[in-house]
Amino acid sequence: ALFVACKLKIFDHLKDKGPLKAVDVAHEVGTSVCGTERLLDACAGLGLLEKTPQGYSNTDSANTYLTSDGEYSLHGYIIHSNDHLWPLFTNLESAVKEGSRQNHRAFGKKAEDLFKDYYHSQEVKQRFMAAMHSIAHLTARDVATAFDLSQFKSACDLGGCTGALAHELVQIYPNLKVTVFDLPEVIANTSYFQPSGQHTAPVTFVSGDFFKDNLPEADLYILSRVLHDWPDEKIHVLLSKISAVCKPGCGILLAEMVLDDEKKKRSTALLQSLNMLVQTEGKERSGSEYRGLLEQHGFTNVKIRLTGNLLDVILCIKT
Numbered sequence: 204a205l206f207v208a209c210k211l212k213i214f215d216h217l218k219d220k221g222p223l224k225a226v227d228v229a230h231e232v233g234t235s236v237c238g239t240e241r242l243l244d245a246c247a248g249l250g251l252l253e254k255t256p257q258g259y260s261n262t263d264s265a266n267t268y269l270t271s272d273g274e275y276s277l278h279g280y281i282i283h284s285n286d287h288l289w290p291l292f293t294n295l296e297s298a299v300k301e302g303s304r305q306n307h308r309a310f311g312k313k314a315e316d317l318f319k320d321y322y323h324s325q326e327v328k329q330r331f332m333a334a335m336h337s338i339a340h341l342t343a344r345d346v347a348t349a350f351d352l353s354q355f356k357s358a359c360d361l362g363g364c365t366g367a368l369a370h371e372l373v374q375i376y377p378n379l380k381v382t383v384f385d386l387p388e389v390i391a392n393t394s395y396f397q398p399s400g401q402h403t404a405p406v407t408f409v410s411g412d413f414f415k416d417n418l419p420e421a422d423l424y425i426l427s428r429v430l431h432d433w434p435d436e437k438i439h440v441l442l443s444k445i446s447a448v449c450k451p452g453c454g455i456l457l458a459e460m461v462l463d464d465e466k467k468k469r470s471t472a473l474l475q476s477l478n479m480l481v482q483t484e485g486k487e488r489s490g491s492e493y494r495g496l497l498e499q500h501g502f503t504n505v506k507i508r509l510t511g512n513l514l515d516v517i518l519c520i521k522t
């Protein structure tokens with residue numbers, strides 16, 4: 204119901220309007236009256252809309268998170284969930300039986316590398332980038348402030364996509380120079396997502412492949428929602444590359460949903476790990492698992508902060 208209401212832009216139609224009757228919403232959106240009424244009732248039952256005798260209106264949360272131009276709009280992520288993740292989750296049973304991603308079943312083609320699949324068409328790529336942008340904007344402040352990063356002069360956000368976290372970092376740490384490093388297909392499409400009219404230091408965008416190419420120099424390497432896309436073997440390749448260019452005292456900042464060590468408490472993160480199963484070769488990991496990976500590459504003093512938001516943060520320093 205949430206996905207379809209977003210896809211039909213129901214929350215956009217109701218924004219800034221008085222309550223509307225189902226018949227008026229159906230007329231504006233171009234849908235059936237009986238189907239629209241049931242969808243609106245379901246959304247009201249879920250607490251996404253308010254229903255009064257005058258009609259339906261958005262809740263404050265719907266205005267903030269569900270309209271396409273809301274302050275913390277998750278519209279992009281919800282459309283990606285509807286169009287891409289829902290077909291994958293339909294194949295969860297096969298994913299569990301086979302222990303592998305389900306791209307071939309959901310989309311009827313042989314799976315390549317995860318990001319080659321995303322970036323094969325401009326439409327799918329832009330939808331993915333909009334999804335990452337919306338969810339990164341929601342978590343950026345908590346990620347940027349989980350630790351005091353003012354000791355670092357430069358940061359490189361590896362797989363930093365549209366720069367949502369990078370822009371938050373330069374606002375909070377005006378002396379920090381931030382570079383976003385991502386695949387060329389992504390970097391070529393970042394301009395649409397840049398904030399307008401900000402008086403902060405600009406962010407630099409560099410394209411490349413973090414498994415193969417030289418990494419930009421930085422005091423702090425950031426990996427936000429990157430390690431969970433990959434199996435341990437690939438993570439070792441990436442961490443050893445970072446370790447090779449990192450001087451003692453430099454660090455890595457990870458932003459991921461961190462599982463508890465017994466993998467039984469944080470249900471959102473545990474479900475996110477199923478999400479990784481259906482679409483990637485990666486998984487969510489516990490604090491001890493991340494610590495183990497990092498320590499093998501000389502990153503010690505590993506500190507973990509649970510933010511209460513959708514991403515937790517791990518900071519470690521090269522010794």
Ligand code: SAM
Binds near residue numbers: 336363364429
């Ligand atoms: N860091 C962003 C965030 O937290 O929202 C985006 C996370 S997204 C799940 C993973 C990002 O890694 C994508 O932007 C993708 O293009 C990038 N990426 C994947 N493989 C890469 C590679 N080999 N080299 C550079 N970037 C890569």
